[in-house]
Amino acid sequence: MLDNKNDDIFLSRWINGELSPEELHEFQSHPEYKHYAKIKAGADALDLSEYDIDTALNTIKSGKQTSIDSDQNPVIKLWPYAAVAASIAIIFGLFFFNTNDSISSSYGEQLAVTLPDGSEMILNAKSEVSFDKNDWENNRTVSLDGEAYFKVKKGSTFTVNTANGNVTVLGTEFSVDSQASLFKAVCFEGKVRVQSGQEQIILTAGKGYRKIAKSASENWVFEALEPSWINNISSFRSVPVKYVFKELEEQYNINIETKQLDTSIIYTGTFPNNDIDVALKTVFSTLGLQYQLLQDNKTVVLDN
Structure with missing residues (x-):
């Protein structure tokens, strides 16, 4: 049965x-x-x-x-x-x-998940989480690859583990983004503890932490009440443009050919997650680049 x-x-x-x-x-x-x-x-x-x-x-x-x-x-x-x-x-x-205790979102998809204690998380596009439902009462731990927004019920310690670091809370609202060489944690309500390598920091509401590759970590303050991508807007603050392209690819299931471009260029800006034409025009016009979306609607190439 x-x-x-x-x-x-x-x-x-x-x-x-x-x-x-x-x-x-x-x-x-x-x-x-x-x-x-x-x-x-x-x-x-x-x-x-x-x-x-x-x-x-x-x-x-x-x-x-x-x-x-x-x-x-x-x-x-x-x-x-x-x-x-x-x-x-x-x-x-x-x-x-889920028998594998693993849930993943697809291209351009946001996926809402209710955990066994009523805590909630929303996965951004191309993200994956796993957790042990059978031992959840004693071990509120989620493993994340990608980006997710959490609303945690008060109770025992709640931890998000990633390949780049961990975020621990008792009950709050926060987001975590973990990619190959990027780790970001943003606290929207309450307090979280961020552990990345030998570095440990406490974030309160309205504060963020980010570390990119081997560069020094960054901290900033903000006024937003939730991540912008919840409302279908991807936003970036002084990040290498390769992360912007990766987000475009994950939101629209496309491939951007970047052989002719220095992807370490720093980018600040936004693009919509529900209109590919506007998104591409916004990003590439900001960079001062010409591009083409090929007839397959899957490949973006730069014009010489």
Whole structure:
């Protein structure tokens, strides 16, 4: 039960009240039953009278996601069309009980995830997280490759581990960006402790930390209440342009040929994550460069 390819059928029958008394009793004794019941209770409370099922199904098929409202529970938000499409096991597994404890976002996608204690995280494009759901109560630790925004419920220590450093909190809102040679942590509420190599720093609300490659770390202050990419705007503050190109590639699933360009050029600016034409024009005009998006809509080359 809940361990084979018939999981979606079983959960659909449970949702529809079609289990036999014996099956229901067995399911209620399952260690994850209470989690499924909690989600179902929240879904049952939704008002679906105005829900556009056709649009939702098309969204699933296309694999596209619009900007996520960080104040809504994404799992419950996905429930209506998950039930209609009879893909219940997939939805539950993705957001709560993924057998590999690993979740990743695709090109140009923001993915909202609710952790077992109710803490929330939103993944930016081409990012991956993993965590141990079975030991979450005793070990609130997330491993991150890429960028994510966290809203952490108060409780035991919550740690985000990356290849470049760690961020530890008790309950707050913050974001972490970890790439091959870049590590950034930004605190929007509360307090976080950042550990990178031998360096340790405490960030309070409105403060950020960044380290690029072997250069000295940087600190700055800001007034934003959340990362700009939550609202489909990528922003950069004095970073090598190679990171800007990488973000363009991850948001739009393109490849930018940079053989003729010094990618260590420093860039400050923004671009939208929902309009490729505007994004490319914004970045390349700022750099004073001419470019072409080839007919495959996947490759950007620089004009001589």
